[in-house]
Amino acid sequence: MRDHVIAELVELGKIDDSIILATADLGFNVVEKYSSQFPNRYINTGIAEQSLTSIAAGLALEGNKVFTYSIGNFPTLRCIEQLRNLVCYHNANVKVLAVGGGFAYGTLGMTHHATEDIAMMRALPKMDVYVPADAIEAVLCLRELYKKEGPGYLRMARGKEPYIHKQNESIDVTKVIPIKESGEDVIILAAGTILSEAVRAFDILVSQNIKCSVYSVPCIKPLDEQNVRSLARKAKLLVTIEEHTVIGGLGGAVAEAISGISSHASLLRFGLNNEFTSIVGSQNYLRSVYHLDANEVAERVIRMIKGA
Amino acid sequence: MKSEELARKIRIHAIKMVSHAHASHIGGILSCADIIAVLYNNIAKVYPNDPKNENRDRIILSKGHNGVAIYAVLAEMGFYSTDVLDTYGDNGGIFSSHISHKLVPGVELSTGSLGQGVCAACGMALNGKIRNKDYHVYAIVGDGECNEGSVWEIAMFSAQYKLDNFTVIIDRNKMQAMGNCNEVMDMEPLDKKWESFGWNVIMVADGNNHHALKEAFNKPIVEGKPTVIIANTVKGKGVSFMENSLLWHYRDPQGGDLKNALAELEENL
Numbered sequence: 001m002r003d004h005v006i007a008e009l010v011e012l013g014k015i016d017d018s019i020i021l022a023t024a025d026l027g028f029n030v031v032e033k034y035s036s037q038f039p040n041r042y043i044n045t046g047i048a049e050q051s052l053t054s055i056a057a058g059l060a061l062e063g064n065k066v067f068t069y070s071i072g073n074f075p076t077l078r079c080i081e082q083l084r085n086l087v088c089y090h091n092a093n094v095k096v097l098a099v100g101g102g103f104a105y106g107t108l109g110m111t112h113h114a115t116e117d118i119a120m121m122r123a124l125p126k127m128d129v130y131v132p133a134d135a136i137e138a139v140l141c142l143r144e145l146y147k148k149e150g151p152g153y154l155r156m157a158r159g160k161e162p163y164i165h166k167q168n169e170s171i172d173v174t175k176v177i178p179i180k181e182s183g184e185d186v187i188i189l190a191a192g193t194i195l196s197e198a199v200r201a202f203d204i205l206v207s208q209n210i211k212c213s214v215y216s217v218p219c220i221k222p223l224d225e226q227n228v229r230s231l232a233r234k235a236k237l238l239v240t241i242e243e244h245t246v247i248g249g250l251g252g253a254v255a256e257a258i259s260g261i262s263s264h265a266s267l268l269r270f271g272l273n274n275e276f277t278s279i280v281g282s283q284n285y286l287r288s289v290y291h292l293d294a295n296e297v298a299e300r301v302i303r304m305i306k307g308a
Numbered sequence: 309m310k311s312e313e314l315a316r317k318i319r320i321h322a323i324k325m326v327s328h329a330h331a332s333h334i335g336g337i338l339s340c341a342d343i344i345a346v347l348y349n350n351i352a353k354v355y356p357n358d359p360k361n362e363n364r365d366r367i368i369l370s371k372g373h374n375g376v377a378i379y380a381v382l383a384e385m386g387f388y389s390t391d392v393l394d395t396y397g398d399n400g401g402i403f404s405s406h407i408s409h410k411l412v413p414g415v416e417l418s419t420g421s422l423g424q425g426v427c428a429a430c431g432m433a434l435n436g437k438i439r440n441k442d443y444h445v446y447a448i449v450g451d452g453e454c455n456e457g458s459v460w461e462i463a464m465f466s467a468q469y470k471l472d473n474f475t476v477i478i479d480r481n482k483m484q485a486m487g488n489c490n491e492v493m494d495m496e497p498l499d500k501k502w503e504s505f506g507w508n509v510i511m512v513a514d515g516n517n518h519h520a521l522k523e524a525f526n527k528p529i530v531e532g533k534p535t536v537i538i539a540n541t542v543k544g545k546g547v548s549f550m551e552n553s554l555l556w557h558y559r560d561p562q563g564g565d566l567k568n569a570l571a572e573l574e575e576n577l
């Protein structure tokens with residue numbers, strides 16, 4: 001995913017001289033595709049995310065389109081106030097590209113698990129938030145962010161994720177995107193690569209004769225509220241899944257969106273429940289430990305829908 | 309206008325504004341008034357009738373709590389009428405204590421959280437290098453502000469990226485919110501710290517002396533090095549009972565204090 005995004009940034013960089021890529025000393029073997037082509041429009045601030053973000057804001061206020069790049073929590077939480085004051089308050093054209101969203105860096109430990117980033121970025125006025133499920137969505141999300149004047153956040157996975165979409169598939173990443181459909185009793189919304197678990201859960205649910213649909217939600221802010229509300233009206237049970245705390249991320253955004261309508265499905269949010277990851281393991285292992293794998297999702301949904 | 313006269317006007321506006329709004333920070337406003345007067349009057353390229361002129365020098369007040377000094381100098385320079393200064397702190401007004409760019413022509417950047425403005429200023433200087441612009445970037449930083457780690461992040465960056473179009477001016481009034489700088493968090497030797505980061509360091513023994521400030525600003529740049537001017541100032545400068553008094557980091561002059569402060573400023577010069 002990250003390679004595709006950088007490759008797309010190289011393409012944009014060819015046609016738009018105002019693009020600058022700034023890293024806080026991460027992206028080995030990833031950013032070189034860009035930096036070798038545009039050495040004058042590439043900076044490395046050293047391991048210093050506060051100055052990364054502030055310098056990006058200063059550059060943006062001078063007319064540049066600046067993309068900052070680092071791992072999960074570092075270009076987001078580490079410099080959240082610089083994002084708030086310098087980037088968002090000034091509506092500076094800074095786009096934060098973070099790799100390793102959720103448990104993507106599973107074995108690296110909790111410092112490298114981004115599990116509150118969506119909530120915190122989403123809370124910032126003017127900040128758009130994109131969480132793509134595969135490389136195809138990621139490139140389209142980057143294009144949306146590029147088009148926008150002002151702040152944005154792209155929360156990527158790591159690399160080599162399975163494709164959900166086909167190349168050149170016509171999809172609009174600003175909307176909820178239908179992925180699987182066998183009916184509308186249960187509607188699952190997923191953000192990020194964990195969409196693959198939602199798809200597997202779908203297969204289990206269908207095998208149990210439960211009418212179900214799966215949607216990808218790459219754009220968490222601004223959320224496609226109209227369609228989310230319409231799905232919430234149709235479904236008996238609405239489900240959100242994300243590698244993130246259930247507070248303030250996709251689940252939070254959906255809860256807020258449907259709270260404005262008088263009748264809607266119950267909402268079951270899968271994610272971290274007021275907890276940190278403290279166990280070592282692969283991304284898939286951590287998904288199962290924190291009850292986010294397809295089997296657990298399907299089981300809980302079945303219990304809910306059958307009233308057990 | 310002579311810069312000394314401009315500084316005096318900034319101080320008079322500042323006393324009245326802070327009093328009117330019952331605001332804080334008059335001590336720091338008075339300590340940097342001379343730096344700001346000299347910078348706007350004699351050094352920087354500014355365009356009151358065209359505030360966003362591409363060739364302007366960028367002036368960032370990183371010690372954002374002294375916004376009043378910038379609001380006042382911009383009015384005196386003709387960016388807007390001095391009359392609006394009377395609305396400082398009023399409900400619905402455009403002037404916040406911590407400087408805001410939103411509705412005030414000539415204000416480059418909103419600051420207030422310390423150690424951030426100087427970093428954005430560094431980004432503006434970097435743009436000058438990348439895009440071959442010949443503007444200069446000035447950032448006014450507090451000595452207490454140098455406690456912030458982010459200041460040192462750009463200290464290393466600016467040297468690494470050879471930003472010789474970037475000048476940081478430290479208003480070294482030797483006091484911060486809770487006491488004397490050397491007692492709260494001793495940053496000395498401040499000049500050696502900047503020097504060791506690769507900066508061209510210029511010391512100004514009396515940073516409230518306009519001749520000395522002009523001399524410092526007019527020193528030729530050292531190619532490939534950012535410059536820091538460490539200006540030794542007096543907190544509360546210009547009002548005898550405010551000088552070197554931490555109380556006036558917080559208190560606003562009213563009644564007799566207001567009258568006496570204005571009387572001192574109006575008779576000086």
